[in-house]
Amino acid sequence: MNRGPAALPLPREFFERSALEVARDVIGCLLVHDTDEGRVVGVVIEAEAYSQEDPASHAFRGRTPRNAPMFEAPGRAYVYFTYGMHYCFNAVTDPEGRAGAVLLRAVEPIEGIDLMRARRAGVRDRDLARGPARLTQAFAIGREQNRADLIASPLFMCPGERLSNRAVEATPRIGLGRLQDGRPWRFAVRGSPWVSGPVRPKG
DNA sequence: CAGAAGATCATCT
């Protein structure tokens, strides 16, 4: 199905809010990446908020070389490498100087599916972008995209179809680190086959 | 400088 040309990118102000608000509102928006291989587009299905006060956030213990992008301009990308082999993609949130980011955990592919299949050879379509590191593979997001300006670059986000509030479920954070106040932190489209799975508290 | 943990995934039982 062709939804026509991608809309304008989400404006900077969209990201210049708390990670919690952005994580909630980014559900249903589109993630787009244009490369010389072609364009891939997906609907954001699942996202996680990482606020400065969150012990699970890379920024919790202050600024370091790695997490510096989280303290910088909202609307840029924060891409980090983990487990020796995976990249994860965040949109930086909050006004500059306050650290915040939203991790994209899953999108539903809607354009460039064959390209995603090529980049994720051998997996079922359902697993093309279901999971933060699978998503970066399908979208060819890596080191080069760290600090990319999502308002004006081949990698951007734009508004999608509106989803009713009831279509979005929020998971309260419990038992992770020291912050156990039950605030929501993970948002996902309820019942979508692209949701990566329920949150299981560690420890 | 060593050690441990890590915002994960694929694969196996």
Place this chain on the structure above:
DNA sequence: GATGATCTTCTGT
């Protein structure tokens, strides 16, 4: 449900 892969980043000494 458990485990190995693989290496960066941070922390403590």
